[in-house]
Amino acid sequence: MKYLSKLHQALAEGHFAVTAEIGPPKHASAQGVIRHAQMLQSCVDAANITDCQTAIVRLSSIAAGAHILGCGVEPIVQMTCRDRNRIAIQADLLGAYSLGMRNLLCLSGDHQKFGNHPSAKNVYDLDSVQLISLMRRMRDESKFFCGEEIKEHEPRFFIGAVANPFADPFEYRVDRLEKKIEAGAQFIQTQCVFDMERFERFMEMVRARGLDQRAHILAGVTPLKSWRAARYLQTGVSGMIVPDTLVERLKNAADPKEGIKVCIEQIRHIKEKVRGVHGVHIMAIAWEEAVPEIAERAGLLPRPGLQRRAESID
Amino acid sequence: MIKAQQKDIREIAGMVEGCHKVLLAGCGGCVTVCLAGGEKETEIAARALRLIRKRSGKPLETVTYVATRQCEPEFLAPLDELVKDVDAVISLACGVGVQCLAERYQDKWVVPALDTKFAGGSKETGVWEERCGLCGDCILHKTGGICPVVRCSKSILNGPCGGSQHGKCELGQDIDCAWQLIYDRMKALGRLSELTAVQPPKDWSKARDGGPRRLIREDLIADEISE
Ligand code: SF4
Ligand code: SF4
Numbered sequence: 373m374k375y376l377s378k379l380h381q382a383l384a385e386g387h388f389a390v391t392a393e394i395g396p397p398k399h400a401s402a403q404g405v406i407r408h409a410q411m412l413q414s415c416v417d418a419a420n421i422t423d424c425q426t427a428i429v430r431l432s433s434i435a436a437g438a439h440i441l442g443c444g445v446e447p448i449v450q451m452t453c454r455d456r457n458r459i460a461i462q463a464d465l466l467g468a469y470s471l472g473m474r475n476l477l478c479l480s481g482d483h484q485k486f487g488n489h490p491s492a493k494n495v496y497d498l499d500s501v502q503l504i505s506l507m508r509r510m511r512d513e514s515k516f517f518c519g520e521e522i523k524e525h526e527p528r529f530f531i532g533a534v535a536n537p538f539a540d541p542f543e544y545r546v547d548r549l550e551k552k553i554e555a556g557a558q559f560i561q562t563q564c565v566f567d568m569e570r571f572e573r574f575m576e577m578v579r580a581r582g583l584d585q586r587a588h589i590l591a592g593v594t595p596l597k598s599w600r601a602a603r604y605l606q607t608g609v610s611g612m613i614v615p616d617t618l619v620e621r622l623k624n625a626a627d628p629k630e631g632i633k634v635c636i637e638q639i640r641h642i643k644e645k646v647r648g649v650h651g652v653h654i655m656a657i658a659w660e661e662a663v664p665e666i667a668e669r670a671g672l673l674p675r676p677g678l679q680r681r682a683e684s685i686d
Numbered sequence: 687m688i689k690a691q692q693k694d695i696r697e698i699a700g701m702v703e704g705c706h707k708v709l710l711a712g713c714g715g716c717v718t719v720c721l722a723g724g725e726k727e728t729e730i731a732a733r734a735l736r737l738i739r740k741r742s743g744k745p746l747e748t749v750t751y752v753a754t755r756q757c758e759p760e761f762l763a764p765l766d767e768l769v770k771d772v773d774a775v776i777s778l779a780c781g782v783g784v785q786c787l788a789e790r791y792q793d794k795w796v797v798p799a800l801d802t803k804f805a806g807g808s809k810e811t812g813v814w815e816e817r818c819g820l821c822g823d824c825i826l827h828k829t830g831g832i833c834p835v836v837r838c839s840k841s842i843l844n845g846p847c848g849g850s851q852h853g854k855c856e857l858g859q860d861i862d863c864a865w866q867l868i869y870d871r872m873k874a875l876g877r878l879s880e881l882t883a884v885q886p887p888k889d890w891s892k893a894r895d896g897g898p899r900r901l902i903r904e905d906l907i908a909d910e911i912s913e
Contacts, residue, residue: 454840458887480847483839485857494840501844502887517887536848541869544846547882551844555884563848610849610856 376530377474378446379418382676383559383588388643389651390672391448391561391590392663393420394440396431402439405431408660409440415667417675418446418475420561420653424455427487434468441472448532449473452481457497458506458517465510469527477532477561478503500533501548501555507531508556533557535589537574538567539611546577553587560587561653564594565638566605567613575648584648591642594655595635595662599623632662632669639670687807688716688780689814690723690800695734698776701797705746705773708735710799711765711787712752713779720814722800723778725752731778731799756783762790769794804836822892822899828885830871835888837864843885 375381382389392415394408405421412419419440423433437447449468456464468476480500484492498506506517507529514526533552537545549560565571571591578584596602599622606614622630635654642649652672656662667673702708710732718724732748739746749768754761756779765787769775774795777784780802788796804816819836825843826833835841839857846865849856855863872878893899 480840480842483849483857485839496841497890498887499840499842499844500847501884505884506887534848539846539848539850540852540863541846541850541866544869544881547878548844548846551882551884554882610851610854 376528377418379448379475379559380530382417383650387417387651387676388672389417389588389590390415390667390675391418391420391651391653392416392660393422393653393655394436394660395422395425396433396436398428398430400431402431402436405436405439406443409443409445411660412663413444415664415673415675416445416654417651418448420448420450420477423450423452423479423481424487425450426482427454427484427489427492429488434464434471434473437468437473438471446475447473448475448477450477450479451503452479453496453498453500453503454481454484454494457495461498461503461506462510462516465507465527465529469529474528474530475532475559476507476529477534478507478557479534501551504531504533504552504557505555512556530558531556532559532561534562535560536563536611537565537571538563538613542570542574543577545574546581546583549578550581550583553583557587559650560589562589562592563611564592564605564655565642566594566602566618567615568638568641570613571642572646575646579648584650588650589648590651590653591646591649592653592655593635593638593642594657595659595666596622596631597657597659598631601631601657631659632666635662635666636670639666639672643670687719687805688782689720689803689806689816690717690780691720691803692722692727692731692778692800693798695731695738698731698797698799699735699738702735702746702774702776702795705795707747707749707772708774708776709765709768709772710735710748710750710776710778711756711783712750713756713777713783714752715755715757715779715783717779717783717800718752720808723780723783728752728778731776735776753779753783756786759786759790762786765790820893821888821890823889825885825888828880830868830875830877832864832868832871834864834868837862837867843888 392412397404421433421436424430433449437449440447478500484494509515510526511528514522535549599619602614602619602622605612639652654663710728712723712728728750732750736746751768769791775787776797776799777787778799784798805818806814806816809815816836821835839855846863850863853866855861872881
């Protein structure tokens with residue numbers, strides 16, 4: 373069996389996958405990205421490269437992906453619908469594939485109002501669900517969005533999408549996830565889980581519909597650096613739920629690394645208790661160094677067969 | 687209907703700085719309804735301009751006229767005489783009206799007094815909200831009569847995005863999430879299952895297909911000829 377990517381293989385073989393996130397810099401040097409990738413190299417199956425997250429101009433996700441590939445880390449290139457129309461999206465997909473990218477994650481993207489160019493014109497020619505289905509079309513039907521044939525070398529991505537169990541309307545989040553899977557999403561990364569109870573209810577509905585059998589779901593987790601960071605996510609970011617008990621726990625903790633402890637507990641809980649979850653996506657916002665420690669202490673290391681798998685990719 | 691808002695009067699004064707006499711042309715259509723360019727607003731604007739100029743020692747003469755609709759040539763004939771001895775025309779119509787005047791009076795300086803905002807409706811007294819982006823290919827029958835093109839901040843057709851919470855858009859508490867509204871309405875109507883289909887990308891050629899969009903009704907043209 374041929375796999376679309378190493379991540380695809382890890383998931384298909386039933387390993388509990390680990391992914392993390394690398395945010396490109398606001399300048400033209402890849403050094404930080406490379407250092408970051410070297411740090412993650414032995415503890416993740418693949419790393420997301422964010423695409424101008426929060427609408428702030430940064431080194432492009434595809435270029436950063438090419439840099440980390442050189443460090444032996446498989447990139448998951450994030451692509452938002454905010455900045456490109458269907459022509460630019462397809463051109464970038466071809467370009468990314470030609471550079472060796474094999475995983476792509478489709479997102480709507482944060483609104484430009486939150487970024488450093490709030491007066492920019494947003495594009496949203498496609499939405500994330502449409503982006504997924506059009507990518508599948510390129511791969512499985514060898515066609516451009518317009519229907520024209522891609523005569524050779526069609527891009528063959530392992531297609532990912534996101535889901536947010538903490539946004540509203542709650543029940544409809546499962547319908548929308550199903551829509552994404554229907555459109556062609558093969559792996560799903562969720563918004564950071566802090567409210568475990570709600571996440572479990574979400575997964576219950578997901579399992580009831582058999583969606584966990586149709587796509588690999590990776591739960592998003594985030595180590596919180598401080599109780600203030602927790603409070604900020606709780607009150608300042610739409611579509612996040614951070615329970616008060618968690619804020620309090622961090623506030624009262626003597627250990628400055630309490631956030632890491634919490635994160636490890638969450639990972640263990642998800643891995644052992646929440647059926648249907650096939651991995652974790654560790655989003656260590658402004659705390660990248662924490663990832664190896666979390667992966668180690670949560671019992672996620674060593675990553676199985678990083679080397680062996682490299683040989684069976686087409 | 688079109689909703690518009692008057693520009694700052696000093697900005698308008700700046701557009702006609704060197705002029706001695708101007709015509710302020712109001713419109714009896716949409717901008718009368720949204721209280722931006724009707725009879726009353728035209729008179730007030732004329733008075734304000736005269737005052738500004740008087741204060742600066744360069745008095746301005748004004749004439750006013752409110753056309754039934756500035757966007758249709760048949761209502762513009764009465765302006766022809768008035769336009770002759772003014773240095774500029776200030777239109778208090780939407781952008782369509784301004785352009786109709788500019789087209790008709792080739793040798794006149796025609797300037798806009800309003801900012802044309804959107805196609806919308808009245809929410810309560812003094813509050814108007816956008817309702818249609820004039821996309822040329824209406825999908826309201828698929829979205830419970832709520833337009834995601836203009837009411838969703840990202841124009842998402844398969845919403846809501848991950849930022850929707852407590853019925854509000856990720857952009858802030860004063861914006862309802864259009865997709866929460868769509869979901870609620872489809873649910874109430876027992877039509878939720880219709881939202882499960884993946885909506886294909888929109889055909890934007892219907893909105894922007896090169897140059898101004900044109901509407902041609904062959905039947906009306908034929909009628910005219912046979913009459
Ligand atoms: S779908 Fe298009 S035509 Fe219909 S209300 Fe929205 S913008 Fe207007
Ligand atoms: S929160 Fe709702 S209205 Fe705002 S961008 Fe997302 S789907 Fe659109």
